[in-house]
Amino acid sequence: MADEIPRSRVAIDMTLARLREVEGPKLYRGNAFRVVGLPTSADRATVRQRQRRLMPAVEAGADVDLGHDLPVGLDDLRTAFDRLLNRPHARLVDEIFWLWGDVRDDCGCPWSVHHDHDEAVRAHSAALDLAAAGELGRSEQLWATAGQMWGRVLRLDACWHHLRTRAAALDERQLDASIVDALRDKVPLSLLRPVIDLAVAAEKSWLADRARTWPAVPQRIIDELLEEAAADWYKTAYAGINDAYRQIDRDQLEQGANAVYREVVPQLRRLEKLVPKAGHRRTAKVHDDAAVVLANCATRLIEKSTLDGQANARKWYRSAREMATDPQTRQTIDTNVAALEEMVATLQRLAQHAPSRRPPQYDPPEYDYQQYEPPQYDYQQPAGRDSAAGCLVVCAVIVGVLILFALLLYSDYGGPGGIFSMVANQDWRIQ
Numbered sequence: 109m110a111d112e113i114p115r116s117r118v119a120i121d122m123t124l125a126r127l128r129e130v131e132g133p134k135l136y137r138g139n140a141f142r143v144v145g146l147p148t149s150a151d152r153a154t155v156r157q158r159q160r161r162l163m164p165a166v167e168a169g170a171d172v173d174l175g176h177d178l179p180v181g182l183d184d185l186r187t188a189f190d191r192l193l194n195r196p197h198a199r200l201v202d203e204i205f206w207l208w209g210d211v212r213d214d215c216g217c218p219w220s221v222h223h224d225h226d227e228a229v230r231a232h233s234a235a236l237d238l239a240a241a242g243e244l245g246r247s248e249q250l251w252a253t254a255g256q257m258w259g260r261v262l263r264l265d266a267c268w269h270h271l272r273t274r275a276a277a278l279d280e281r282q283l284d285a286s287i288v289d290a291l292r293d294k295v296p297l298s299l300l301r302p303v304i305d306l307a308v309a310a311e312k313s314w315l316a317d318r319a320r321t322w323p324a325v326p327q328r329i330i331d332e333l334l335e336e337a338a339a340d341w342y343k344t345a346y347a348g349i350n351d352a353y354r355q356i357d358r359d360q361l362e363q364g365a366n367a368v369y370r371e372v373v374p375q376l377r378r379l380e381k382l383v384p385k386a387g388h389r390r391t392a393k394v395h396d397d398a399a400v401v402l403a404n405c406a407t408r409l410i411e412k413s414t415l416d417g418q419a420n421a422r423k424w425y426r427s428a429r430e431m432a433t434d435p436q437t438r439q440t441i442d443t444n445v446a447a448l449e450e451m452v453a454t455l456q457r458l459a460q461h462a463p464s465r466r467p468p469q470y471d472p473p474e475y476d477y478q479q480y481e482p483p484q485y486d487y488q489q490p491a492g493r494d495s496a497a498g499c500l501v502v503c504a505v506i507v508g509v510l511i512l513f514a515l516l517l518y519s520d521y522g523g524p525g526g527i528f529s530m531v532a533n534q535d536w537r538i539q
Contacts, residue, residue, distance in 0.1 A: 119282035120290045123197040127294055130205065131301045133240065133309075136233035137178060140188035140199065141206040145175035148203040148274075149212055155192045163189075196280040197287065203274055204295060205229065215273045221266045228257035232299070239306055244315075251303070251318050258299055259323025268292050296324035300333065307382055308337040316382040334383050335390050345375035345394050352401045356408065365405045365424050372398045376431070385433050392433040399432035403441050410448055418452055 130138065141148050146158055165172050166182055174180060191198040207229055208222045232254035235247040261267050268288055275283040300322045307315035320330055335342075348371025355364035376395060379385075385392040406424035409417040425445050432438045 116282070116284060116286050119197055119284075120287055122195075122282075123201060123287050124290060124294060126195075126198040126201045127291070127298055130201065131298045132305055133236055133302050135298070135302050136205055136229070136236060137240070138184075139206050140191040140202045142176060142178070143174070143180055143184055143188040144192070145173075146192075147209050148206050149209060150192075152193060155189065159189045159193070196278045196283055199278065200271065200275055200283060200287070201291070204271065204291065208270070214277055215270050217266055217270045221261070221264060221270060224257055224264075225261045225267065228254055228261055231257060232302075236302055236306075239310075244306070244310055244312065248314060251315070255318060255322055258296075262296055262324040296322075297329070297333075300325050300330065304333050304337045307334075311378060311381055313381040331383070331388060335388060338379060338383055341375045341378050342390065342394060345372050345379070345398070348372035348375070349394075349397055349401055352405075356401070356404060359408075359412075361405045361409050361412075362420065365402055365420070368398055368401055368405075369427075372401075395431045396434045396437050399428040399437055399441070402428040402431070403437075403444065406448075407444055410451070418448065421448060 136142060141150075144155075144158055144162065146155065150158075162172060162174075163182075163185060166185060191202060207226045209226070211217055211219050211222055231250045235250035235254055238244060238247040238250070268291075271288045271291065272285055275285075275288060300319060303315055303319040303322060306312070307319055316334060319334060320327070322330060348367055351371060352364040352367040355361070355367055372394075376398065379388075379391045379394070383391045385395050402424045406421040406428070409421050409424075422445075425441055425448070429438060429441050429445075432441060
């Protein structure tokens with residue numbers, strides 16, 4: 109008995125390890141039964157016969173019909189046959205995720221169990237194939253069908269009874285009821301993960317909504333898985349918030365606010381599509397943290413620039429108010445906005461009543477140059493100018509008398525010679 113417990117534990121671990129391998133968007137594409145083109149009811153003899161016929165043909169490069177159009181290489185075939193022949197725990201996992209076909213005598217299941225299971229597999233695998241082909245938009249109805257049918261199957265005890273029967277039919281000591289019980293707890297999560305991975309990869313809110321309604325998984329677990337898948341978005345958002353705080357510490361307030369708009373806001377929009385703040389506390393917290401950063405930028409700007417920064421401050425407060433989810437954060441922002449408006453109104457009133465420091469405007473007179481008449485001046489002669497004129501007149505008279513006297517002498521004494529002789533004969537000495 110002591111040996112049975114460790115052996116069973118190892119078998120469970122190996123089975124769950126295989127289950128983790130197939131999780132994700134390739135849940136059905138690598139299924140061993142699908143790859144080799146065999147039904148899940150095939151026994152070991154049938155599998156070996158298929159292997160002996162198929163492998164040499166593929167190795168020789170022959171065109172082999174596998175019953176599907178998936179790209180399958182030689183290594184894919186080797187791996188699939190190894191699971192079916194040598195790894196019973198891996199084969200049991202692959203049976204869950206492929207067609208069960210008609211009801212067989214060895215399982216004793218109701219027909220509806222096989223039918224509903226296969227409908228779930230067909231819808232789910234087709235949806236994932238469309239996503240792989242880049243046609244996710246055509247798969248919305250398939251996702252709805254897959255979720256509905258898997259929910260119906262997983263709730264049935266007959267489904268798990270079928271797997272216990274299959275484990276017994278494989279005639280492997282390691283496969284017991286405890287393995288099926290472990291699978292029953294984990295299979296719903298494995299079916300859910302492709303929806304979540306695609307929702308994050310494609311950023312589709314309708315896929316996230318489909319994940320939230322996925323059957324047989326508690327809502328708390330679904331929310332945690334969605335947040336875990338969006339971990340990189342949370343990380344990027346907080347990197348932007350930290351960058352903004354570094355800018356604020358350097359008193360570069362505009363750069364800090366721009367860091368929020370440039371690095372944080374795009375991540376908030378992404379998160380809102382898949383993990384909205386209304387239902388995810390982690391998303392709500394990152395919204396509040398971003399709002400606090402913008403509010404701090406606005407408050408610091410007002411403190412240092414008064415009216416000059418009011419436009420940016422209003423914008424940052426408005427954005428912070430839209431981001432915030434915490435009532436106390438919103439109330440604080442509203443209080444700060446009210447204080448800003450009161451300060452602006454006060455400063456504007458003071459500016460209106462303050463005396464103007466500008467010099468008066470000088471407007472030169474306008475002249476009508478067509479009617480302009482220069483002013484008439486009454487010019488008064490200076491008093492000294494009358495005496496000067498009189499002197500000039502006297503001098504002119506004297507000169508005239510001398511000239512007249514000279515002419516008379518000229519005529520009476522016979523010209524210049526007579527005059528000189530007269531002068532020579534006179535005695536000019538003083539008596």
